[in-house]
Amino acid sequence: MTTATPAIRLTGLTKTFGAVNAVDHLDLDIAEGEFFSMLGPSGSGKTTVLRLIAGFELPTSGTVELLGQDVTSRAPFDRDVNTVFQDYALFPHMSVLENVAYGLRVRGVPKKERLERATAALESVALGTFGSRKPSQLSGGQRQRVALARATVVQPKVLLLDEPLGALDLKLREQMQVELKELQRSLGITFIFVTHDQEEALTLSDRIAVFNNGRIEQLGTPAEIYEAPTSPFVASFVGTSNLFDETESQQLLGLSGVNSIRPEKITLGVKAAGISLPATITEVIYLGTSTRLLVELAGGKRLTVLEQNVSSRSTDDRRGDAVHASFAKADVVALQPA
């Protein structure tokens, strides 16, 4: 096996449900050991791609290759990939340990060995003492870990994660993000992570594919996706963007085409060098570490501005203030019109 063989290669992958193209001629290589995220709104086809890789759905056309082998028509139990389900899918009639040992049991691993390995897997997710409990006696975060242990104990080549953190509250989600990243590093296998949470995707991933209408809208590193979105969809789905259509670009920025600027790149104050537009503050939303302000430009165009709260001045009521919204021309991103 050469390092050039991708862990997953999708070629011309298409899945049609009735008249709907859930996945539309997708070509994608995912490298070995990569933390790869598929990001998109619900209905964008990202989960269908995951299910096609797992084998729960068969593609209408196209192929799925796993480490250079065509597995397109193989059953899920015949593929070296494992899935962590959105609802965890723990077997309710089995204990936690039996759940984790299930994949080994099915593979005919002797009882003593499989219990040892399952126990070790449970310990690796800090649930060593929970083996005899039923899944219903665990919290959401604990179930999540059991699902992870169950999927990784059989040593898959690729781990598929279908919005695994969606049901957890914010604090736990942040904690699990760190643990997922650590787990992926220690296992050294490919993780394919489906999410609609752009922050999660930015935090975790080596690369992100932004999905829209069954196609990849943009593929790149988190920094590329965030700093250089190529389309209005990516610019507004990943983070917040101030979009300027062609006429607005012409009038306000002196630029052609469609452009966008991130809220945190804009400063409010006196007229400055670069682009500096007179504006009125219409709304001030205090967010703790930062403050989000809405300003209205002379022509009626509204912009969102994000200020770090470096001083307690940020709590001042500045609604109605006349300011200048300034930003560097280099921070303006040119987009391909949709």
Place this chain on the structure above:
Amino acid sequence: MASSPSIERAVVPRPRETTARKISVFLSQHARVRLAFLLSAPLFWLGLVYIVALVSLLITAFWSVDSFTGEVSTQFTLDNVITVVTGSLYQAVTLRTVGVALLVTIVDIVIALPIAFFMAKVAGPRLQRILVIAVLMPLWASYLVKAYAWRSVLSQGGIFEWLVRPFGGESPGYGLPATIITLAYLWLPYVILPIYAGLERVPNSLLEASSDLGAKTGRTLRTIVLPMLWPAIIAGSIFSFSLSLGDYITVNIVGGANQLLGNLVYTNVGAANNLPLAAAIALIPIGIMIVYLTAARRTGALENL
């Protein structure tokens, strides 16, 4: 704050203090009174229909009939119960009835499992609705019509014979096999529906997870679906088993000369005019059902219902 134009507020009238409102206020503050209103009528009905009827049956079993006058004597006696428990006729009929009920239940479960699985996990939503209606449809027809329909199907020169003759088979004729076939047909919807509902409660993701972890279909059915479905199967079997235990019409129509417990009750109430003995016989299926439910409880199946 930037001045916003004052919004004219529409005047919302206060609710009037009517008697109905006062009653509602009183009820909303008194949970027990509310509960009493809700439950008194059904509880009265349950008490009358269930408890009184069952208790009077129990009591009647310990009475006797004067063989000369045919009058019921209300003096306590264990004679009927002893007769029913020790009499070889009653023992034989009881065994036959339990055997028939068990076979009907097994046949029903074996047929219901794949049908319910197809309905719950394979069929699309539209076909699913059609199938539920199709399963329920036989319940719209009269019991007697269905039993006589089977009599005609199984008769000499009937459809059954016409179907199996080319393969060298022949109709079982009237007797216990015909009774089992007919009863299995009659109670099948009552077995399919709980199993179908049980399968609906098994999330597809569990089947996918099992397959994902390497289990082939048969393994998934054995280790994931069946254990989770066990309570539903027990629930369905309670219907087919208990309904078969009490039936006497089907065996009259397609059972030839065979008698089940229900027939003994029927003849003792009617022809023999011995209500106390009939009541004592009727205690047998009740006893069997108690044993059956206790056994079902032992398996833990009822806890998950």
